[in-house]
Amino acid sequence: MSGKQRYSIASAIAVAAAALTAAACGAPGASSPSSGGSASSGAAAGPIKIAVVDAQSGSSSDLGQFEWRGVSLAVKQANAAGGVDGRQIHLTLYDDQGDPTVGTELARKIASAGDIAMFGTAESAVTVAMAPILKSEKIPNITSGQSTQLTDLKSPYLFLNGPTGVTYDSTLANYVVKTKGYKKIAMLTNNDSYGAGEDKAFTTALKGLGITPLASKVVPADQTNMTPALTAIRGTNPQVLFIGAEEAQSGLIVKQARALGMTAVIAEGAPAGTPLYLSTAGIANANGTIVSSPYLGNDASAAAQKFAAAYTGAYGSAPELHGAKAYDGAQIMISALKACNACTGLPLANAIRAVHYAGLLGNFAYNGSGVGIFATAIGIVTDGKIKPIG
Amino acid sequence: MQSFFQTLVSGLSFGAVYALVALGFSLVYRTMGLVNFAHGQVLTIGAYVASTFYLSARLPFAVAVPAAMVLTGAIGLVIERVLRPLENKDFDLMLIGTIGAGTVLEAAAILIWSSSGRGVSSPVRTAPLVIGGVRIPPYDLLVIAVTAVAMVALTLFLQRTKRGAAMQAVAMDHEAATAVGIHVGRSNAISFAIGAALAALAGALVGPMLYVSPTMGDSLGIDGFAAAILGGFGSIPGAIVGGLGIGVIGSFAAQWFQGYSDLVTFVVFTVLVMIRPTGIFGERTVNRA
Numbered sequence: 097m098s099g100k101q102r103y104s105i106a107s108a109i110a111v112a113a114a115a116l117t118a119a120a121c122g123a124p125g126a127s128s129p130s131s132g133g134s135a136s137s138g139a140a141a142g143p144i145k146i147a148v149v150d151a152q153s154g155s156s157s158d159l160g161q162f163e164w165r166g167v168s169l170a171v172k173q174a175n176a177a178g179g180v181d182g183r184q185i186h187l188t189l190y191d192d193q194g195d196p197t198v199g200t201e202l203a204r205k206i207a208s209a210g211d212i213a214m215f216g217t218a219e220s221a222v223t224v225a226m227a228p229i230l231k232s233e234k235i236p237n238i239t240s241g242q243s244t245q246l247t248d249l250k251s252p253y254l255f256l257n258g259p260t261g262v263t264y265d266s267t268l269a270n271y272v273v274k275t276k277g278y279k280k281i282a283m284l285t286n287n288d289s290y291g292a293g294e295d296k297a298f299t300t301a302l303k304g305l306g307i308t309p310l311a312s313k314v315v316p317a318d319q320t321n322m323t324p325a326l327t328a329i330r331g332t333n334p335q336v337l338f339i340g341a342e343e344a345q346s347g348l349i350v351k352q353a354r355a356l357g358m359t360a361v362i363a364e365g366a367p368a369g370t371p372l373y374l375s376t377a378g379i380a381n382a383n384g385t386i387v388s389s390p391y392l393g394n395d396a397s398a399a400a401q402k403f404a405a406a407y408t409g410a411y412g413s414a415p416e417l418h419g420a421k422a423y424d425g426a427q428i429m430i431s432a433l434k435a436c437n438a439c440t441g442l443p444l445a446n447a448i449r450a451v452h453y454a455g456l457l458g459n460f461a462y463n464g465s466g467v468g469i470f471a472t473a474i475g476i477v478t479d480g481k482i483k484p485i486g
Numbered sequence: 487m488q489s490f491f492q493t494l495v496s497g498l499s500f501g502a503v504y505a506l507v508a509l510g511f512s513l514v515y516r517t518m519g520l521v522n523f524a525h526g527q528v529l530t531i532g533a534y535v536a537s538t539f540y541l542s543a544r545l546p547f548a549v550a551v552p553a554a555m556v557l558t559g560a561i562g563l564v565i566e567r568v569l570r571p572l573e574n575k576d577f578d579l580m581l582i583g584t585i586g587a588g589t590v591l592e593a594a595a596i597l598i599w600s601s602s603g604r605g606v607s608s609p610v611r612t613a614p615l616v617i618g619g620v621r622i623p624p625y626d627l628l629v630i631a632v633t634a635v636a637m638v639a640l641t642l643f644l645q646r647t648k649r650g651a652a653m654q655a656v657a658m659d660h661e662a663a664t665a666v667g668i669h670v671g672r673s674n675a676i677s678f679a680i681g682a683a684l685a686a687l688a689g690a691l692v693g694p695m696l697y698v699s700p701t702m703g704d705s706l707g708i709d710g711f712a713a714a715i716l717g718g719f720g721s722i723p724g725a726i727v728g729g730l731g732i733g734v735i736g737s738f739a740a741q742w743f744q745g746y747s748d749l750v751t752f753v754v755f756t757v758l759v760m761i762r763p764t765g766i767f768g769e770r771t772v773n774r775a
Contacts, residue, residue: 152596152601153592153593153596153601153700154701155699155701155704157596157601157700157701158601158602158603158699160601161600161601161602162602286745287745313744314744314745315740315744315745315747316745316746316747316748318705318748319740319747319748320500320695320696320705321496321497321500321736321737321740322740323492323493323496323737324492324493324496324737324738324740324741325740325741325744327489327492327493327496327741328489328741331489344603344697344699347605347697348696348697355614355621355623356492356621357614357616357621372602372603372605374605375604375605376603376605376697377605378605378607413602
């Protein structure tokens with residue numbers, strides 16, 4: 097290689113390095129998200145940019161779609177009513193593929209894209225991975241996750257749009273043991289973050305009531321043949337089978353349990369309150385399921401009926417718990433933005449914490465750990481619908 | 487003992503589905519020398535098409551399944567046509583092309599049917615057979631029977647028909663096959679179409695057992711692929727034995743190792759393949775480099 101060629105190459109590398117350095121310093125006009133936030137953005141113009149991060153592909157994509165629809169509906173309604181301080185809210189959807197690693201990449205991406213807040217994710221494991229980055233970038237996040245790993249982070253920027261798994265399961269355990277008098281209880285959970293959380297929460301709740309499960313089996317989250325685990329559980333002859341798995345797998349568990357001749361009452365948290373669970377299990381198999389959920393169906397209240405009508409009109413299918421949670425979360429964010437004049441950063445997080453909102457799931461009032469609702473209700477699946485008890 | 491036989495029965499039921507998936511892999515490999523990495527996603531499309539015919543169009547299940555096989559077979563023709571320029575020129579790119587095709591099919595499934603899955607009711611409503619306390623769902627017996635028929639039909643096609651023999655000749659030596667007048671492109675197209683139809687059959691049959699979703703083909707594809715390797719890639723009887731083997735191993739691993747069942751299943755699979763790398767019925771019928 098000649099000296100002239102070496103000089104040309106070195107010059108090209110130097111120019112490229114300079115360009116990259118300039119780009120890394122931020123695009124012209126982009127605000128820095130680590131400035132501590134803005135208490136008032138009266139001088140700001142243009143849309144309010146908020147990110148929605150959820151699985152749009154992979155095994156969790158149905159949950160991601162429900163959340164996207166719930167948030168989109170709330171934002172569409174707010175924009176139609178004039179937005180926030182005359183500014184429209186602009187949502188950008190990011191696909192985390194249900195993968196915590198992808199989630200962390202997206203956390204950095206939304207920070208550099210100028211999104212001032214985030215909705216999502218629907219998977220606690222992904223949200224937990226993103227939380228430290230969002231905290232350092234001062235981006236408030238309202239999530240559909242329910243794992244106590246989220247509240248253990250004690251991030252001032254992280255808020256749940258529903259109760260924690262502990263609330264779901266302690267309410268369920270109290271009903272099953274104290275109200276119905278069942279003592280012979282078996283458990284079947286999966287090994288992802290949701291299932292592991294359910295296993296821990298329900299076992300703890302049972303111990304508090306002096307009950308030890310007859311059997312506690314764990315299956316992989318993507319397992320489709322649960323018959324071996326159910327066969328072992330069937331041998332203990334339980335009165336109740338508690339399930340800690342996502343909607344589709346829960347439905348499969350029930351279907352296969354009934355095929356094995358098990359007549360135990362099924363007890364579960366939020367997933368059993370969804371159409372996905374009912375269609376996978378089959379209505380005949382799902383009837384009698386005891387459900388612990390803060391959203392017992394689209395007929396549960398006048399507000400739920402109004403929400404369901406708007407959702408069905410927009411998307412052509414009825415909503416369920418995840419859509420309702422996401423809708424409530426979005427309404428809380430919009431209320432906070434209105435209260436603080438579209439502020440960002442810590443002032444926005446504080447505004448969210450100050451919101452008192454009567455939502456589809458109940459009355460929200462956030463504590464320091466980011467939990468805003470502390471109760472669920474019990475319903476029984478009857479003829480394919482969930483009927484509240486009493 | 488009851489628990490043992492119940493676990494065995496459930497393993498054989500799922501194993502029959504893996505065997506159908508493995509048949510499709512083995513056929514395409516046997517006749518083209520190609521591993522079709524879109525096979526799992528073709529299964530997904532077949533499951534969705536069959537469930538749409540069965541649930542939405544309300545066709546009888548026995549009509550919905552063949553209709554789905556025909557439609558999905560046509561998709562196999564399209565995939566082959568897109569990849570044809572690479573045939574006999576760049577095999578590695580063709581392999582990568584099948585991965586791309588699989589990604590496209592999964593995205594198409596989400597676009598057409600949304601990311602929400604659907605439950606499919608069983609077309610067989612009779613009560614399970616109970617033998618010595620072991621419950622055998624009649625639908626599972628149907629799946630096993632259909633798998634056996636598919637294996638026999640495929641074997642007869644490959645061994646007793648000119649078209650089947652021609653397809654195998656193309657894999658052995660495509661230049662010699664061309665020299666004797668065999669149209670390589672058409673032969674490969676038929677191979678892809680039959681492979682896709684087998685994937686659709688597996689998807690349609692597994693729908694009532696599981697849950698139809700855009701990602702259902704991922705794990706079923708992996709299990710079917712492992713079954714094909716275990717039985718001997720390219721071997722038709724090997725696909726059946728491998729499928730049943732993976733199903734039974736997985737079932738007992740689930741019983742004894744619970745949350746680690748996937749790990750144990752594939753450790754056992756790895757050990758078996760290390761002992762016999764060409765698989766149980768291992769044969770080298772293909773001379774692709």
